[in-house]
Amino acid sequence: MGEVLFLAHRAPFPPDRGDRIRAYHVVRHLAARHRVHLVAFVDEAGEADHPDLTAMAASHTLVTRTKSRPRAAVEALASGRSVSVAAFADAAIARAVARVLAERPIDAVYVYSSAMAQYLPHGPRPRTVMDFCDVDSVKFGEYARAAGPAGRWLYAREERLLGAFDRGVAAGADASLFVSAAEAQLFRSIGGTGNIQVVENGIDTAFFDPVVAVEEVPAAEPLIVFTGQMDYAPNVAAVSWFANDVLPLIRARQPTASFAIVGRAPVAEVRALGERPGVTVTGEVADVRGWLKAASVAVAPLRIARGIQNKVLEAMAMARPVVATPGAAEGIDHAGTLCVADSEQAFAQAVSGLLSDPVRAVTLGRAARARVQARYGWSARLAGLDALLGLEDAGEWVRTG
Incomplete structure (x- = not known):
């Protein structure tokens, strides 16, 4: 001892x-x-x-x-x-x-x-x-x-x-x-x-497990989810870029697609995004797993990112297909079990492709969970x-x- x-x-x-x-x-x-x-x-x-x-x-x-x-x-x-x-x-x-x-x-x-x-x-x-x-x-x-x-x-x-x-x-x-x-x-x-x-x-894969019963969230499909502390500047920049520049391209292809920004302490810039069509700003939630479980796609559109992003590992553990920028994916040994895209057009195309192909999305999500189970206990x-x-x-x- x-x-x-x-x-x-x-x-x-x-x-x-x-x-x-x-x-x-x-x-x-x-x-x-x-x-x-x-x-x-x-x-x-x-x-x-x-x-x-x-x-x-x-x-x-x-x-x-x-x-x-x-x-x-x-x-x-x-x-x-x-x-x-x-x-x-x-x-x-x-x-x-x-x-x-x-x-x-x-x-x-x-x-x-x-x-x-x-x-x-x-x-x-x-x-x-x-x-x-x-x-x-x-x-x-x-x-x-x-x-x-x-x-x-x-x-x-x-x-x-x-x-x-x-x-x-x-x-x-x-x-x-x-x-x-x-x-x-x-x-x-x-x-x-x-x-x-x-x-x-x-990652605690016993806690972040899609088969664990969690409270359902009131969200329409298809749902795109971002999770994070929403007074943290890189997260604010990420959701602003996605809502302003990427989501309109997605909704041009899937008009019913919605985007949920899930996390505590949203600053005024983030709260204002909730006024946009298809965007929900939740503020603090008791359990992010319900939102991840409801997500058709989880996104990590960070332009500034350091280290390993827990939000990405959590979404992967919940068997969600993930689309991330190169910075958000860097450091994660994902072995191709998440999608990496950088520009507005590439990011929108990657998300739209998963929304329009649910079978591929489910397959990718299951592979992502298997990867974190094997690699990130x-x-x-x-x-x-x-x-x-x-x-x-x-x-x-x-x-x-």
Whole structure:
């Protein structure tokens, strides 16, 4: 039995969005074998009440994050740090980390999201694994190219400073993790060094299973579905592009086709799309599986995408045919079980082709589920974590209460 300090920019409960899902399964894997001490931010105080928290963590400190992005930007500009790092700088978290390291015989530290690496001790420290997931700094470079003059300067600054910070963290970590070989290679291409490893995302195929009974949703056929956090800029851009430029081409061929944007916190730009013919904006739903089960086709039209897209794996696990942009498909070893298209015309043609050929759509969806079952089970994806943390010989410890 080892003792692990787990630092996270967002507590992994409930596992209902991309960053939480990976963190949740990592914590669950580690907690089945070791004592996990969680120090993390929460977006809302109520998130601290999730039952899995006390069931899985030997101890926990959760701090509600109240710092606004404008305040973080001011602090970043004043201190010469990246906004991403300044946004997660908090004295309460620093005290909690220091307390755990002082009071517990910590064998290893797992850092989830590079902004949390600012809390690592500067002197001798336990074995440290840094889970970058993907190369966030490059994403800001992509934002810069699409922004106006002021935004371009800020995003370019963030790309430069966050990239330098991440490279420094990786150089000092015992291992740095990325969700795909493509992300790992991208990090190397911007000068990242150290022990760079790939630990892919997985999918809970027992939960995301089309035969499991879920509440039906009121949706007409044929239905095209996108799922995601709808205040996240790449998701907003994706559904805007699809609704404005792709859906009209599809509806020219299939006039009854509808598009559902499923996800919490839709911003005004997304809500406005719900006024368009054939477009539904659901807001937060209790269970996305009902919408995926009802979907004729699931789409991932992301123009900016990093790492492995959980939304794609979930749709594949639900045996839905998926059409994705190259960026959204990159990193997923799909073996041809999803359709990849880039331009408006190609994307519309791929979706329309599946809508007009239900037999092919069903066949592709079944192949997609079989692929994720064979390739993306969480237990297989996380099997090497204990060795990376230096805990392979620590034995197993199963919490009983």
